[in-house]
Amino acid sequence: MLLLSPFIIWIGSSLRFAEFCGARAAFLPPPKFLKTRFTFLEMPTQTIASALLKLYQLGIWDLPTWQDLTGTFLNFHDPTVSVLPKGWSAADLANVRSFYDQYCAKPTEDAKIAFASSNRGTTLPGRKKWQTWVTSMCKTAKIHEKIAACFSSANCHPADIEVDSRKNGGPTYIPYCVDDIALQLLGSETLDENGRLLIRYRLPLQAIAQCTWYNLTRRLDRAQGRFDTLEGQVLAAFNGLNQSKLTRAQVASVIRAVARWRNVAELINTAETMDRVEHMESELERLMQELGAEVTTKKKKKKKSTSSPLFKLSNEMIKSLATDDNVQAIMNMYREFFDNPETSGNDAPIIEYHQNVLGPLEQSANGGDTGVEYEARMSPTQLAENLGFIQGIPFSFNNHRRIDGLNPWTSPQAFVENEENIPFLLNLDLHWHQLVGVHAIIRRCFSEKPSLNRCTGVLVSDEVGLGKTYQAATVVAFLADAAIRQIAIVQVIPPILRERPYLGGEKHIPHLPHLIVVPGTLMSQWIDEIRTLFAPKGIDILTYPMAKDERQFFWGPNGPFTATNHSPSSIIIFVTQSTLQKEYGELYSKKSKLGGADLPWAQPELLRSVTPERLACSLFGQRFLSGIIDEAHTYRNNGLKHTAVLTLLSKCIVRMPLTATPLQTSTKDLAAMGRLTGIPHFFTHEAWNEEKEDARELRLARKELPDGYDPLKDDDSERDVVKLKQVEIARRMYANSEGHVIRRTRNSLDYKGVPLIPLPLLTTEYVYLDLTERELGIITDHGSSLQEK
Structure with a gap:
C-alpha cells in the first residue's frame, strides 16, 4: 500500500496539484498506465453549493463585485454585520453556520466536497437552506449567463466547439476563460499583476464554470434534435410563397421560421449547418428586396451558392403586397428578428426600496x-x-x-x-x-x-x-x-x-x-x-x-x-x-x-x-x-x-x-x-x-x-x-x-408653471385572453427551458 500511495495522491488529488502548477495543470490526466487499474479513486463531484462554501472560506463576501452581484454580505460568525438574503431569518443564518462549521471540520477537501454536495443521510436544515439559496441566487444574479458570456468572448463556448468534443470539453477549455469569469463575478482583486486569477480561487470557480458548461451542452443536444424539424418548416414556409396570391401573413411566417431555425443552427454551429443557414438568409434578403424593403446584406458571400432558389414571385404578386403599410410592417418584423442578434444583457431595474433617495x-x-x-x-x-x-x-x-x-x-x-x-x-x-x-x-x-x-x-x-x-x-x-x-x-x-x-x-x-x-x-x-x-x-x-x-x-x-x-x-x-x-x-x-x-x-x-x-x-x-x-x-x-x-x-x-x-x-x-x-x-x-x-x-x-419595519408602508x-x-x-x-x-420628473413645471406633459388619469381594464393551442405550446416550451437553466 505504501508503494501505491503516490499514485493515489495523483489520482485522488490531481485537481489540488493545480494549486502548485497553475491553471493548465488543473486538468492534467493521470499517467496512462493508471487509467484502467485505479479508476475507482475518482474525486467527488463538486457542486456550486460546495464550491461557494470554499469561496466563502476565501473571503469572497468581502469583495465589492460579489456583494453587488448577490445583494448580500454574509458573515456566519458575526450576524450583526451580515446583510442576509431575502427571506432569511437569524435562525436560518444560525443553521447555515452550523452546516458550515461541520463542513470545515471534515479532514480532507474530498470529504468537504462530499459533505457539502450530499443530499443523503441526516437532514441538516442549514444544508438545505444553503443549497436552495445558491440555486435561487444563480438565477437572479445571472451567474450562468455571465459565465457563458465569458466562454463566448474567449471563443470557447460549447457552441464554438465541434460536436464530438463538447460534452467532455469543459476541463480543456474552462481554464482559458477562468480569468475573465473571475473578473466578472469576483472583481479585479482576485487577479495577480499579470491579470491571472490567483491560484486559491481557481478550483472552486472552475467547478462553478463546469456546471454552466454542462447546462449549455444539454441545450445544444436538444437543439440538434429540433434542427431537422425546423428546417422542414422553413422550406414549407418558402414554398407557401409560390401561390397565386401573396399575403403579409405568408411573409411573416417565412421570417419567423428562418429566425427560429437560425437560432437552433447557431447553437449547433457546424460548417454544414451554417452554410445552409446562409443560403436561407440570403433567400430571405432577396424576398425583402423584391418587396421594396431596404436590407443591408450582412456580409459578402465567400462563394456563389449553387443551391436552387426557394421561391419565385411574379410582378403581379409583388405589386399586390408592396404597399407602404405592408412593406413597413414586414420591415419592422424583419428588423425585430434579424437586425438585433445580440442580446443586450440588460439588468431589470432593481430600484432600492427608498423611492425618494433621488x-x-x-x-x-x-x-x-x-x-x-x-x-x-x-x-x-x-x-x-x-x-x-x-x-x-x-x-x-x-x-x-x-x-x-x-x-x-x-x-x-x-x-x-x-x-x-x-x-x-x-x-x-x-x-x-x-x-x-x-x-x-x-x-x-x-x-x-x-x-x-x-x-x-x-x-x-x-x-x-x-x-x-x-x-x-x-x-x-x-x-x-x-x-x-x-x-x-x-x-x-x-x-x-x-x-x-x-x-x-x-x-x-x-x-x-x-x-x-x-x-x-x-x-x-x-x-x-x-x-x-x-x-x-x-x-x-x-x-x-x-x-x-x-x-x-x-x-x-x-x-x-x-x-x-x-x-x-x-x-x-x-x-x-x-x-x-x-x-x-x-x-x-x-x-x-x-x-x-x-x-x-x-x-x-x-x-x-x-x-x-x-x-x-x-x-x-x-x-x-x-x-x-x-x-x-x-x-x-x-x-x-x-x-x-x-x-x-x-x-x-x-x-x-x-x-x-x-x-x-x-x-x-x-x-x-x-x-x-x-x-x-x-x-x-x-x-x-x-x-x-x-x-x-x-x-x-x-x-x-426596528424589527418588522417596512419602508414601503411606513412613511x-x-x-x-x-x-x-x-x-x-x-x-x-x-x-x-x-x-x-x-433630472426632470413627471411633476416638473415649465416656465409658466404648467406640468411638462399632462398625463390622463390611469385606468386599468382587465380582459380575458383566449390563447390558441399553438400559443399555449410555445409558452409551455419556453417555460420548461427556463426552469432547466
Whole structure:
C-alpha cells in the first residue's frame, strides 16, 4: 500500500496539484498506465453549493463585485454585520453556520466536497437552506449567463466547439476563460499583476464554470434534435410563397421560421449547418428586396451558392403586397428578428426600496429642476434663438413627422404634401423642456475661457417619457451644424457659442463623428427615431458590425466610414453594447495598470499583441465629437463592462449618458454615472474611499432599523436611518457633480408653471385572453427551458 500511495495522491488529488502548477495543470490526466487499474479513486463531484462554501472560506463576501452581484454580505460568525438574503431569518443564518462549521471540520477537501454536495443521510436544515439559496441566487444574479458570456468572448463556448468534443470539453477549455469569469463575478482583486486569477480561487470557480458548461451542452443536444424539424418548416414556409396570391401573413411566417431555425443552427454551429443557414438568409434578403424593403446584406458571400432558389414571385404578386403599410410592417418584423442578434444583457431595474433617495438630484437648492436652473425661466423662443434654431429645430431636422411612424428615409412618398398625406403629417417640434435640456448641455460643455480640465459631459437622467433620445439627437444636430458653420464663408454662429466659444481647451469644434452605444434590442428603434428627426441625406447613419473582420474593414480605405461623402461631424455610428465589450476584450488586458491600478475603474494596458495598425481599425483607435450611452445604468457595476465603456468614452469629447434610473441598487451607482459623465472627482482615490465608507455605514444603518419595519408602508422618514444615510450620500455626490446632471420628473413645471406633459388619469381594464393551442405550446416550451437553466 505504501508503494501505491503516490499514485493515489495523483489520482485522488490531481485537481489540488493545480494549486502548485497553475491553471493548465488543473486538468492534467493521470499517467496512462493508471487509467484502467485505479479508476475507482475518482474525486467527488463538486457542486456550486460546495464550491461557494470554499469561496466563502476565501473571503469572497468581502469583495465589492460579489456583494453587488448577490445583494448580500454574509458573515456566519458575526450576524450583526451580515446583510442576509431575502427571506432569511437569524435562525436560518444560525443553521447555515452550523452546516458550515461541520463542513470545515471534515479532514480532507474530498470529504468537504462530499459533505457539502450530499443530499443523503441526516437532514441538516442549514444544508438545505444553503443549497436552495445558491440555486435561487444563480438565477437572479445571472451567474450562468455571465459565465457563458465569458466562454463566448474567449471563443470557447460549447457552441464554438465541434460536436464530438463538447460534452467532455469543459476541463480543456474552462481554464482559458477562468480569468475573465473571475473578473466578472469576483472583481479585479482576485487577479495577480499579470491579470491571472490567483491560484486559491481557481478550483472552486472552475467547478462553478463546469456546471454552466454542462447546462449549455444539454441545450445544444436538444437543439440538434429540433434542427431537422425546423428546417422542414422553413422550406414549407418558402414554398407557401409560390401561390397565386401573396399575403403579409405568408411573409411573416417565412421570417419567423428562418429566425427560429437560425437560432437552433447557431447553437449547433457546424460548417454544414451554417452554410445552409446562409443560403436561407440570403433567400430571405432577396424576398425583402423584391418587396421594396431596404436590407443591408450582412456580409459578402465567400462563394456563389449553387443551391436552387426557394421561391419565385411574379410582378403581379409583388405589386399586390408592396404597399407602404405592408412593406413597413414586414420591415419592422424583419428588423425585430434579424437586425438585433445580440442580446443586450440588460439588468431589470432593481430600484432600492427608498423611492425618494433621488430627491437631491431632482431638486436644486433654489427649488428648480436639477441642472437646468439657468434655463428655468426662458421661453421656447429665447431658447431656440440662443441655440441658433431658426424654426425652433436644428437646420438638419425634418419639418414634419407622421402620426403613423413612417419616416422620409424609407417612405419618401409618404411626406409629399398632398390630400392623401396631409391628415397624417404633423409639424416636427421640440417640447420646451427638451429645448431646455439641449441648452443646458451646451452651456455646461462649452465655456467662456479655454479649460483642458473642464468636464464636457452631462448625465441626462429625466424620467421615462420626457424624450431623452430627442434631446441627445438634437445635441448631435447642434454640434454637427456648428462644426460646419465654422468653415462657412459667412459664419453665422449661434449666440450661445459666441458667449461660450470653447469646448474644453479648443475654440474650434473638431470634425469628428458621433457615437451612440445602445442595447442590441433597441438598435432599430433608435435608428427609426434618428430617421424621424434628421432629413434624408443630411447625415450618414452607420451601424458598427459584430464580426471582427467586418469591424476592421469598417475603418479601412474601402470601408463604410471612409466611403461616405459627408463631413465626419455629420456621421452617426451606432454600436451595440455586446459589440463594444467584445472589441474591448480583443484589445485590452483584464488587469488595470495605467494610473491607479488599485482603482477598480483604472484604464488597462493594451495587449502586447495589439499593433498600432490593429488599434486604428477599432472603435478604440478613433476620436468622437460626442458619445451617447443609452441605458447607462447597465454599466453601473465595476468590472469589465464598466471599464470598457469608460475607455471608449475617453475617446469622446462630449459625453451624454442617458438613463431614467441613475440609482438602481445602491448609492454607489451615482458615482458610476459620474464617471461615465467624466466628472473628475469620481475618478479619484478619495471617491473610492468614500464608496467603501458609504457601504460600511449603510450596513450599520440597516442594523438600526426596528424589527418588522417596512419602508414601503411606513412613511416615517426620521425613523428610517437607512434612507437618511442614502439621502445624505446622494446629496454629497450631487455636490461633487458640479452641475453636470439633468433630472426632470413627471411633476416638473415649465416656465409658466404648467406640468411638462399632462398625463390622463390611469385606468386599468382587465380582459380575458383566449390563447390558441399553438400559443399555449410555445409558452409551455419556453417555460420548461427556463426552469432547466
